[in-house]
Amino acid sequence: xxxxxxxxxxxxxxxxxxxxxxxxxxxxxxxxxxxxxxxxxxxxxxxxxxxxxxxxxxxxxxxxxxxxxxxxxxxxxxxxxxxxxxxxxxxxxxxxxxxxxxxxxxxxxxxxxxxxxxxxxxxxxxxxxxxxxxxxxxxxxxxxxxxxxxxxxxxxxxxxxxxxxxxxxxxxxxxxxxxxxxxxxxxxxxxxxxxxxxxxxxxxxxxxxxxxxxxxxxxxxxxxxxxxxxxxxxxxxxxxxxxxxxxxxxxxxxxxxxxxxxxxxxxxxxxxxxxxxxxxxxxxxxxxxxxxxxxxxxxxxxxxxxxxxxxxxxxxxxxxxxxxxxx
Numbered sequence: 001x002x003x004x005x006x007x008x009x010x011x012x013x014x015x016x017x018x019x020x021x022x023x024x025x026x027x028x029x030x031x032x033x034x035x036x037x038x039x040x041x042x043x044x045x046x047x048x049x050x051x052x053x054x055x056x057x058x059x060x061x062x063x064x065x066x067x068x069x070x071x072x073x074x075x076x077x078x079x080x081x082x083x084x085x086x087x088x089x090x091x092x093x094x095x096x097x098x099x100x101x102x103x104x105x106x107x108x109x110x111x112x113x114x115x116x117x118x119x120x121x122x123x124x125x126x127x128x129x130x131x132x133x134x135x136x137x138x139x140x141x142x143x144x145x146x147x148x149x150x151x152x153x154x155x156x157x158x159x160x161x162x163x164x165x166x167x168x169x170x171x172x173x174x175x176x177x178x179x180x181x182x183x184x185x186x187x188x189x190x191x192x193x194x195x196x197x198x199x200x201x202x203x204x205x206x207x208x209x210x211x212x213x214x215x216x217x218x219x220x221x222x223x224x225x226x227x228x229x230x231x232x233x234x235x236x237x238x239x240x241x242x243x244x245x246x247x248x249x250x251x252x253x254x255x256x257x258x259x260x261x262x263x264x265x266x267x268x269x270x271x272x273x274x275x276x277x278x279x280x281x282x283x284x285x286x287x288x289x290x291x292x293x294x295x296x297x298x299x300x301x302x303x304x305x306x307x308x309x310x311x312x313x314x315x316x317x318x319x320x321x322x323x324x325x326x327x
Contacts, residue, residue: 008034009051013060013078022065022075052076143205146181148212149190153178155218158195164207171209172196179223181205184233187290191229192221202233204290247285250306254278257301260294273303280305292317 011032016023029035029044038044055062064074145161152159159178162171177193179200187204194201250268253261255277265281272278285291292313295302299318304311 004034005051008032009054012051013055016062016076016078017080019077022063022067022071022077024071024073024075028076143188143208145190145205145208145212146188148214149178149181149205152212152214152221153180155214156221157218158215158220159212160215161212162209163203164209174203175215176201176203177221179221179227180229182229182233184230189233191227191232200227200232247307247310248282249285249291249304249310250280250282251295252278252280252303252305254301258298261298261302285310296321 011034012028015028015032023031025045025048028048029038035044035047038047052062061078063077063079065077066074149159151157157178158175160173160175163174164171173196175195176190177195178190179192181188181190183189187206190203190205190208192200192203251261251265252271252273253265254273257278261283262279262281265283267279267281269280270277271280292310295304295310296314296317304314
């Protein structure tokens with residue numbers, strides 16, 4: 001939407017909110033800035049009709065009616081009782097959570113939306129302290145493809161993009177009916193129906209290269225009601241994974257530790273490492289690159305025994321952390 005049109009819509013809302021009377025179109029044309037630029041009555045009529053439709057699509061309750069039985073034409077107004085929200089009440093911890101959410105996003109698109117929400121809450125009288133401190137300072141980084149994919153999900157529109165498989169520079173075009181964008185284990189994924197494979201699939205956003213191109217009309221995609229996006233990405237019941245795992249790994253886990261890995265693994269033996277008792281486990285990995293980050297996060301509680309490529313990947317991550325700490 002152009003800046004001029006956005007300003008005109010805001011002025012139109014303010015004008016229709018500020019009167020108890022119904023304003024005829026001719027009256028609106030004279031008092032709302034932006035309509036005087038119309039070159040003819042027909043141009044104004046088209047502009048006004050588009051703006052009314054836009055307000056209704058935004059959920060603004062635009063009323064029509066006559067001020068008396070003697071009025072020859074209908075007018076327009078916005079009733080405050082229908083437009084204004086009820087009182088917003090947040091407990092101090094809830095207000096702190098809102099402020100933390102504003103700092104959470106490391107993305108221009110989402111940061112802007114969060115700031116707008118903050119302004120609205122303050123306008124409603126909610127005291128939100130952005131300077132509140134927390135034990136941790138989380139950041140959520142959204143990939144460049146996040147915003148166009150989220151827009152496609154909201155519009156129900158098919159998308160096309162180039163996708164790179166793990167450990168391969170090869171890129172292939174994908175045409176996907178998007179169902180949702182979710183975060184799992186600190187990574188963003190798109191879940192949807194892959195038209196090229198003819199089956200549901202998930203795609204890691206960091207492997208999408210180039211622009212995301214919308215295809216076809218809006219409303220063409222409907223998410224199946226029985227699909228749980230998080231479970232799909234996590235691979236519950238095999239959903240969302242490739243038919244064959246990328247590798248099978250054997251790890252040593254310290255006694256009673258690394259519960260996250262244990263939930264995905266099968267214990268196959270016992271072993272003592274550096275005088276610490278533990279279990280030898282096996283598990284299938286579909287995304288080795290992500291698995292290396294996941295295993296490395298468990299520190300000394302998890303040791304990769306096989307394969308060597310995974311053990312080296314985990315060791316490399318530990319070395320990078322050690323270097324950063326020493327700086």
